[in-house]
Amino acid sequence: MHILIVEDEIGIVQFLQQGLQEEGYLVTTANDGSKGFELSQNHQYDLILLDWMLPKINGLDLCKAIRIKDQLTPIIFLTAKDTVQETIAGLKAGANDYIKKPFSFEELVERIKVHFRHRKGNQELTLGTIKIDLSKHVVLKNDEEITLTQREFELLTYxxxxxxxxxxxxQILKDVWDINFEYDTGVIDVFMNAIRKKLNLKIEEDYIKTIRGIGYIANDL
Amino acid sequence: MHILIVEDEIGIVQFLQQGLQEEGYLVTTANDGSKGFELSQNHQYDLILLDWMLPKINGLDLCKAIRIKDQLTPIIFLTAKDTVQETIAGLKAGANDYIKKPFSFEELVERIKVHFRHRKGNQELTLGTIKIDLSKHVVLKNDEEITLTQREFELLTYxxxxxxxxxxxxQILKDVWDINFEYDTGVIDVFMNAIRKKLNLKIEEDYIKTIRGIGYIANDL
DNA sequence: GTGTTAACTTAATGTTGACTTAAGATGATT
DNA sequence: AATCATCTTAAGTCAACATTAAGTTAACAC
Incomplete structure (x- = not known):
C-alpha cells in the first residue's frame, strides 16, 4: 500500500511518515503542490494525503488537478481549515475525506483503512470458515452463499x-442502530438469533459468544 | 489547567498548542531548554511536556533541573527516542511518562488526563502470572483463557x-455490589471461592490473601 | 395511488445460567 | 476445647438471553 503525503510543514511530514511506515505503509512525500502533482501523474498511489495550504499549488487546486485524470485514488484532506464552506469545497473538488488538524493519528489510520476497504471492496472480513464480501454484499460459509438482510449483515460485519x-x-445499539440513549427492546437478541440460525453454527463453531450482562464477542477458534 | 510545552519543532508545537487549547487547556510554549527552565522557575504549571532533543539545554537535563525544586508537577517526555535505556534515563530523571513520537493526539490527551487524575499511569491489570484483558473480557493465566462470570470478573478486577x-x-460490598449498608450474607465468600477455584491457585501462588476479620488483599509475590 | 411483500421492531413466552442465600464443614484464634 | 470467621456446597430465585409470533413500517411492483 503506497501513500503519498503532500505537506509542507516538516514536523507533520516526519510525524506522519514515521507513523504510517510503522503501520506498514510505503510512504512518499512531497513538500509542495507542484511536486505533489508531478508525483501523482507519474506514479500510482493507493491513497493521497493532502494539506490545504501548500506552496506553489494549493491543496484544493491540486486535488482538482489530480481528479482530471484519476477519479479513483482516495484523497484525504488534512487541514486546519474546518468551516462548512471549506469542507464542501474540498469534497466538491473530489476529496473523499476531510480530517481536521490537530487530528489523532489513530483516527487517521482508521480512516485510511476505511478507504482501502471501500476501494478494494473486498477487505478480508472473515470469521472462522465464514467470509464476508462487502462488495457483493454476500456472506460465504464453506463457499456456500448465505443471504442476510441489511441489518443482519451490518451486525455481523460489525x-x-x-x-x-x-x-x-x-455499543452495538449505538454503532449499528444509531441509538444513542439507553433503551433496549431486545432487537439485538432477535438479530443475533437470526444470524446464528442462518449461519447454522454448530457447537464446535461457536464463533459468536454471548457474554452475559455485557454483550457479544466474535472470534475465530 | 496550565500546560507548558518545551519543544523546538514549530510544526509540532502548533499542532500541540492548537489541539490542547481546543481541549480546554491553557498552553504556554518554549522553543528551547533554557527558555523552558526560566518559565518553569517563575510560573506554576500543572503539567510539562518535554521534547528530548532541545537547543541550549537538552530535555533530560532540563527535567533534572526542574526536579531539583519541584517534585510534583507531572513531566511527560515527548520524543522520538524509544530505547529502553533512554526510557529508563528519562524516568530516572524524574519524568512521569514517556510518549514516543509519532503519537496519537488522543492518546496524549488521555495520558494528560490520567496525570491530572491520579498522577499515576494506568498500568495493565496483572496479578502474578494472571493477566486481565478488559477488551476481551477474559482472564489469562499462563496464556490459558479462563472464563469468569460478570461478578467474578468485577470482583477480581477490583x-x-x-x-x-x-x-x-x-468496601467490596459497596464498590462491587453497590450495597451501601452493612449487610453481609456471605456472597463475597462464595465468589472468592469461585475465583480461587477457577484460577486454580496453588499454595505458592497465593495471590489473594484473606485477612481475617477485615477483608482480602491481592498481591504479586 | 394501491396492494403486496419483505424487513424490521416490539412484545410475549420459554429456557438457561448467574447470583444469592443459607447451612454445614473447616480452620483459626483465644 | 470453645468460639467465631471463613470456606464450601447445594438449592432456590431471578434476571438475562433465546426463541417465537405478531404488529409495524418501508420498499417495490403494478
Missing part, C-alpha cells in the same frame, strides 16, 4: 470488524 | 486495581 473485542449491547 | 491494599468486606 462484530467481525471488532473481532476479539467485546461489543457491549450499548 | 482486587487487582487495589493491589497491595486491603479491601475490607464493606
Amino acid at each position: 462484530l467481525i470488524e471488532n473481532k476479539g473485542k467485546v461489543c457491549t449491547r450499548n | 482486587l487487582i486495581e487495589n493491589k497491595g491494599k486491603v479491601c475490607t468486606r464493606n
